Amino acid sequence: MDDSNRSISYNIKEDYQTSATQRLHYWIYINSLPAHSSIAFWSRSVDHRIIYMLAINASLNQLPDKYRNSKDELSGVYYENIRRLCRCTDKTMRSIIQEGVDRGELEKTKVGRETYIVGTKKLLSIYEEFEEKWIVALKQNN
Numbered sequence: 001m002d003d004s005n006r007s008i009s010y011n012i013k014e015d016y017q018t019s020a021t022q023r024l025h026y027w028i029y030i031n032s033l034p035a036h037s038s039i040a041f042w043s044r045s046v047d048h049r050i051i052y053m054l055a056i057n058a059s060l061n062q063l064p065d066k067y068r069n070s071k072d073e074l075s076g077v078y079y080e081n082i083r084r085l086c087r088c089t090d091k092t093m094r095s096i097i098q099e100g101v102d103r104g105e106l107e108k109t110k111v112g113r114e115t116y117i118v119g120t121k122k123l124l125s126i127y128e129e130f131e132e133k134w135i136v137a138l139k140q141n142n
Contacts, residue, residue, distance in 0.1 A: 026134060038105060038126045039133075047086040051096055054082060055106055055119035056127050069114065076109065076116035 033040040042052040054077045057063045061075050067085070069078040079093075086093050097117060100106035105123040109116055119127075 029133070038103065038123075039130050041099070041103070042105075042126070042130075045088070047088040047093065048096055050085050051082060051093070051100065051106075051117075052119075052123070052127075054085070055100070055117050055123060058117070059119035059124060069116070076118050078114050078116045080114075082117070 030040060030043045042048050054063070054067060057067075058075050058077045063075070063077055067077055067081050069076075069081065079097075082097070083090060083093060088096070097106060097108065100117075100123075101108050103122075105120055105126065106117045107120050109118075
């Protein structure tokens, strides 16, 4: 293997270099959390994070129109919209949602043939904790 490929200098801005280190430490922190940790659970995959953020925004009544089933609906994100945004299988999506419900972090409601979810107060407090940890990590490295 050519040694010149190991430490190529791309002249990356110092801010990005700092950010790379911050993210490394932060994601190592996330990965070091116990398996039952809600922060670890919602960080498990991109699909987990999408479901998590959709549920949070739905519970805050700020779900963008394109992710709502109806412009009249202020809260709740329908399964069909979640399905469109996730790369996982339908079975996996439903499994993530059900685990969120079982954890008390998502509320699932069926209206007619449609099922939708919103985040609970517990999920919102998890979100606040998650964001606070990120803000602290950023401040420590500046």
